[in-house]
Amino acid sequence: SQQGEEDPQALSIQEGENATMNCSYKTSINNLQWYRQNSGRGLVHLILIRSNEREKHSGRLRVTLDTSKKSSSLLITASRAADTASYFCATGSGGSYIPTFGRGTSLIVHP
């Protein structure tokens, strides 16, 4: 079953603009992860934020986590055409080894 739900489902922007996508989830978590998937390829891990963290940065990526609202956002600054991909959030909970993935946001960055 899917716990994380990304919003929007699709996003189209121009190169140089910022892209923001959101993830909401339903139950308490240990961590939340963001992955990128280029067309026809496997998922690549981008960043993991733990439940006791509020914000994390990695290069042009900024992730926030609001456990009171059960939501997270991924911000990609100064987007590039190469950022065109699907982005998934995944939540890790309790003693499980299995993260729960959302259905993803499809991002298109026009050059």
Added chain:
Amino acid sequence: DVKVTQSSRYLVKRTGEKVFLECVQDMDHENMFWYRQDPGLGLRLIYFSYDVKMKEKGDIPEGYSVSREKKERFSLILESASTNQTSMYLCASSPEVAGAETQYFGPGTRLLVL
């Protein structure tokens, strides 16, 4: 860098054939997973394994079986392929850390069953 490899990028099989999808990881991870990905449905877990010879059913195990004889290798078997098993198959591995830490994915196998 962690590397997860899958035996084929593209595969075409006939209905009724037995199909083997192989996955190998080189990071000594305890956990390995098989997902299928279909448009609009996201990733769905088929099986996972937390140790050699150990396996657990995921959300959609019907029509599939798995084998893990060695720690680095996790095989997905379609006993009798059907057209509704046409999909993208993704293998992943992760270390033995409770709370579902980072997964490392292979490049995927796109399977077409005719």
